[in-house]
Amino acid sequence: xxxxxxxxxxxxxxxxxxxxxxxxxxxxxxxxxxxxxxxxxxxxxxxxxxxxxxxxxxxxxxxxxxxxxxxxxxxxxxxxxxxxxxxxxxxxxxxxxxxxxxxxxxxxxxxxxxxxxxxxxxxxxxxxxxxxxxxxxxxxxxxxxxxxxxxxxxxxxxxxxxxxxxxxxxxxxxxxxxxxxxxxxxxxxxxxxxxxxxxxxxxxxxxxxxxxxxxxxxxxxxxxxxxxxxxxxxxxxxxxxxxxxxxxxxxxxxxxxxxxxxxxxxxxxxxxxxxxxxxxxxxxxxxxxxxxxxxxxxxxxxxxxxxxxxxxxxxxxxxxxxxxxxxxxxxxxxxxxxxxxxxxxxxx
Numbered sequence: 482x483x484x485x486x487x488x489x490x491x492x493x494x495x496x497x498x499x500x501x502x503x504x505x506x507x508x509x510x511x512x513x514x515x516x517x518x519x520x521x522x523x524x525x526x527x528x529x530x531x532x533x534x535x536x537x538x539x540x541x542x543x544x545x546x547x548x549x550x551x552x553x554x555x556x557x558x559x560x561x562x563x564x565x566x567x568x569x570x571x572x573x574x575x576x577x578x579x580x581x582x583x584x585x586x587x588x589x590x591x592x593x594x595x596x597x598x599x600x601x602x603x604x605x606x607x608x609x610x611x612x613x614x615x616x617x618x619x620x621x622x623x624x625x626x627x628x629x630x631x632x633x634x635x636x637x638x639x640x641x642x643x644x645x646x647x648x649x650x651x652x653x654x655x656x657x658x659x660x661x662x663x664x665x666x667x668x669x670x671x672x673x674x675x676x677x678x679x680x681x682x683x684x685x686x687x688x689x690x691x692x693x694x695x696x697x698x699x700x701x702x703x704x705x706x707x708x709x710x711x712x713x714x715x716x717x718x719x720x721x722x723x724x725x726x727x728x729x730x731x732x733x734x735x736x737x738x739x740x741x742x743x744x745x746x747x748x749x750x751x752x753x754x755x756x757x758x759x760x761x762x763x764x765x766x767x768x769x770x771x772x773x774x775x776x777x778x779x780x781x782x783x784x785x786x787x788x789x790x791x792x793x794x795x796x797x798x799x800x801x802x803x804x805x806x807x808x809x810x811x812x813x814x815x816x817x818x819x820x821x822x823x824x825x826x827x828x829x
Contacts, residue, residue: 545812552805559583559798567802573783575796583799585780585806590771591683592779592807595758596751598687599694604744606691607698615706616728627703634696642760645689650680650761657684657774669773684773686761690754694747701746705739706732745818752811755781780807 562581565572570584610630614623657680664670713731722730733740759782778786784800791797 549805549808552801552808556798556802556805559795560802562795563799573799575787575799578793578795581795581799583802585803587777588780588783588803589806589810591762591775591777592752592781592810594771594773594775595683595687595690595779596748598683598773599690599751600744600748602688602691603695603698603747604740607695607702607743607747608740610695610699611702611706612728612732614703616724616732627700630699631696633692634700638693638754638757639760641689641693642757645685645757645761646681649689650685653685653688654680657682661774668771671770671772681761682774682776683762686758687773689757689761690751693754693757694750697750698743698747701743702736702740705736705743709735741818745815748814748818749811752779752807752814753781754779755785758782759785780804780810 559581560567562578563583564580565582565584567584569586570582571587573583573588575581575583614627618626660670709732713735714727717727717731758779762776762778762782780803784804787800791800
């Protein structure tokens, strides 16, 4: 059978020489070596960054653990020498190292009552301000108004304390008297003394704390509201929703976890506030009831009031024990807030 030129050409075109085979297989080998080298460099960089990130996280955990350990070690000798019930006693007598009698019941009561009262006042106002700035106010007004609210955080706490006791307290005395006389059947407005120390009561302290934590809650909530997906808002508007319905159906559900986180940040600030509360409540006698018209000390203000007397180990340990309770309370509150915010996000 004769071979035509066409078939020869086809055969020659489909036949490859060993040199060609070697030439074509050499380039992929080099590419694989280069990509492997680049992957090795990438893995090395990932390893270094991962190690740095783990070290940073471990530093925070270690610092918290060391603080808790320090408080426990310093508090144990005083707790062992305490002749009163640490959790239920209303006494806090540390002047005599041989007769320590201290408890945190009233400190816990004043701390929680003033902080929660402040949170109840501040959260609705902060959410309203954030909704106004992100949905109603024109941009030329929203920016300066937001900056004005944020500037409240720059006011020193001692200024808030002086303003609260000398300016706000006299104004609130008639309001406190009205609540005590007309709503005295409710435990928060009963007992106590509305004219205590010129208005230096938990009622006044809670309102001052509400003003102090307002910028924190407002700032975080405003940033969360501003991140609401535009598509959600436009979908609600397409259904004919009003402005309030758009906020209620899209902005609030999307920012729910952020609102919870902002509220807990504010609560943490209120729990640890010292100077302002010390100025307002330090002259107030403590009645020991769950009333907004009581006085007394919070954990932080009690410790600050006796800081100059930290000379003997056992009396100092009594205040450190109170500090550990505040530390644990703040830690638990933030953990619960984190869990609540996470549950809201996962639950949709």
